[in-house]
Structures are given as C-alpha cells and as structure tokens.
Amino acid sequence: xxxxxxxxxxxxxxxxxxxxxxxxxxxxxxxxxxxxxxxxxxxxxxxxxxxxxxxxxxxxxxxxxxxxxxxxxxxxxxxxxxxxxxxxxxxxxxxxxxxxxxxxxxxxxxxxxxxxxxxxxxxxxxxxxxxxxxxxxxxxxxxxxxxxxxxxxxxxxxxxxxxxxxxxxxxxxxxxxxxxxxxxxxxxxxxxxxxxxxxxxxxxxxxxxxxxxxxxxxxxxxxxxxxxxxxxxxxxxxxxxxxxxxxxxxxxxx
Numbered sequence: 001x002x003x004x005x006x007x008x009x010x011x012x013x014x015x016x017x018x019x020x021x022x023x024x025x026x027x028x029x030x031x032x033x034x035x036x037x038x039x040x041x042x043x044x045x046x047x048x049x050x051x052x053x054x055x056x057x058x059x060x061x062x063x064x065x066x067x068x069x070x071x072x073x074x075x076x077x078x079x080x081x082x083x084x085x086x087x088x089x090x091x092x093x094x095x096x097x098x099x100x101x102x103x104x105x106x107x108x109x110x111x112x113x114x115x116x117x118x119x120x121x122x123x124x125x126x127x128x129x130x131x132x133x134x135x136x137x138x139x140x141x142x143x144x145x146x147x148x149x150x151x152x153x154x155x156x157x158x159x160x161x162x163x164x165x166x167x168x169x170x171x172x173x174x175x176x177x178x179x180x181x182x183x184x185x186x187x188x189x190x191x192x193x194x195x196x197x198x199x200x201x202x203x204x205x206x207x208x209x210x211x212x213x214x215x216x217x218x219x220x221x222x223x224x225x226x227x228x229x230x231x232x233x234x235x236x237x238x239x240x241x242x243x244x245x246x247x248x249x250x251x252x253x254x
Contacts, residue, residue, distance in 0.1 A: 061086050061119045062151075069136050069151040074202055076242055077159045080125040083110075085136050085151070090114045094139040097122045099132055100152075106135065126157040129244045158202045158242025164217055165236065167228030175214035186233070187213030189225035193245075201226065202242035203234040209246055 061084045062068025069085040083097055093114050098106040110124040122136065135150040166189070170181045177195035179185060187210045188199060197212045201224075210230055217225040224243065226236060 060084070067149075067151060069134070069153050071134060071153045071155055073155060074205060074207065074242070075126050075155050075157045077126055077129050077157055080123050081155075083122045083124055083134060083136070083153075084120070086119050087114045087136070087138065088118050090138055091116050091118055095120050095122065095136050096139050097124055098135050098137060100134075106137075111139065126155075129157045129159045130247060131156050131244075156200065156202075156207070156244065158200075158244050161223040161241055161243055162221060162239065163201075163224035163226055163236070163241045164219070164222045164238045165226040165228060165231035166216070167231075177213050177215075179213050181214075181227075182229075184229050185213060185227050186210045186229045187227050188230065189214035189216035189227075190223075191215060191217075198246035200244050200246055201230070201234065203236045206234050208233055 060070060062070050064086065065088060067085075067087060069083065071083045072081060075081045085095075087093075087095055091114055094111055095114050096108045097110040097112075099109045101107050109127075110122050112120050112122040114120045120136070124134075126132070131154060133152050133154050135152045137150055167181065167183060167185075171183060173181050175181055175185075175187075175189075179187075186208075188201065190197075190199075190212050193199070193212045195212055198209055199212065200207055200209045208230060210227075213227065214225070217223070222238075224241065226234070231237065
C-alpha cells in the first residue's frame with residue numbers, strides 16, 4: 001500500500017478513537033450473512049484465529065495440603081511476576097524455581113523460603129520471550145532435589161511494543177502479502193517478518209494468534225499494525241501490547 005496514504009489513514013484511525021477507548025470491550029468483527037464461521041472469504045485467505053479470553057489464573061496458592069504451583073498464564077519480558085505454591089512438610093526450607101531449558105534441562109532462576117504455613121511466593125523476572133515451563137523444587141546441600149513429580153506450569157512471556165490499527169480506507173485493496181484487505185481479515189503488519197509468520201498478540205490479558213499479512217507500520221512511534229478485525233477481537237485501538245512469535249509445532253518457546 002502507498003506509504004503516505006497508509007500513514008495518514010493509520011493516524012486518522014488512531015486519533016478518531018483516542019486512547020480513552022481502551023476501556024471499551026471487544027467490538028467484534030463484522031461478518032457477511034452468507035459466510036460460514038471461519039471461512040476463507042471472511043479472513044482473506046488467512047486462518048481464523050481463536051481469541052483467548054482474559055484469565056484470572058495466578059490467584060491463590062493452589063489446593064491446601066498438596067504440592068502445588070500457581071502462576072498467571074501471561075507475563076511481560078523484564079517485568080517480575082509472582083509464582084506461588086504449597087510445599088507440605090517443608091516449612092522454612094529453601095524452594096527453588098526452575099525453568100525448563102530446551103537444551104540444558106531444568107535450570108534454577110529464582111528462590112525463596114517456604115513459610116510456616118507451608119506456602120511460598122517466588123518473584124521471578126522473565127529474561128526471554130515465548131512459552132516457558134516452570135516448576136518448584138526443594139534445595140539440598142548438593143543442589144536442587146530431583147522432582148520428576150513436581151507440578152509444572154506454563155507461562156507465555158511477551159515482549160512489550162507499541163501498536164496501532166488500520167483498515168478503513170484500504171478495504172478491497174491488496175496487502176503486501178497478496179491478501180485482500182477486508183473488515184474481517186485477521187492479521188498484523190510488520191516491517192520485516194516474512195509473510196505468514198504467526199505471532200501471538202496480548203492486550204490486557206487477552207491473547208490472539210494471527211499471521212503477518214502486510215508491511216508496516218510506517219510511523220516510528222509504532223512497531224506493529226493490527227488489522228481492524230484483530231483490533232476489534234482484542235478491544236484494542238492504540239498503545240502498548242505484548243507480542244511473541246509462535247514456535248513451530250514440536251518446538252519449545254523462543
């Protein structure tokens with residue numbers, strides 16, 4: 001799409017809605033009366049993504065009297081989160097939080113002490129994006145205790161970025177990736193990622209996985225442009241988001 005017209009349309013869309021519209025809920029994408037859900041005609045040839053609703057995970061410590069581990073399912077790179085759990089019979093002992101490394105196995109990333117209530121809270125600051133697996137084990141003088149049966153939780157870590165959305169003024173045109181821009185096209189525009197690369201976008205604890213369908217944005221303020229359908233699904237207009245590339249099937253988090 002022409003760079004100058006794309007920039008003007010994006011900024012007009014952002015200014016028209018304003019940052020105050022962040023508080024609004026998802027608007028929902030429009031659909032034709034004759035289009036079945038998930039059809040290629042509604043998505044411009046891209047796969048219809050599944051929207052993950054806001055999660056309240058990570059609250060509490062798990063089931064009392066059992067060995068448990070609880071964490072919120074999403075985190076931002078470089079921002080500490082709390083991982084909580086219970087460790088029966090381990091009061092005042094050191095508990096180590098471990099992250100699974102695809103090449104080196106379980107590696108210690110943080111530690112704390114189990115309280116007299118047999119509960120513990122560990123603050124952990126993610127140092128890489130993608131989907132990570134965590135577990136908590138007791139420490140011994142010779143190192144962390146092997147714990148094949150220890151509970152494992154998965155957390156998706158996102159990189160922070162600024163994004164806008166676009167679409168109005170370009171419906172019916174061809175994207176740089178060869179798709180037809182429609183109000184129902186789910187995807188994102190990025191300057192360098194190959195067309196079709198799947199990325200996961202998070203906004204206010206909502207998550208959605210979509211492909212790269214276009215080039216842009218053409219403003220230094222933003223790193224990503226969300227299509228209108230993607231923005232509507234997330235209840236997004238402009239501002240900070242989290243993102244991570246989707247790992248190919250069978251491959252761990254990046």
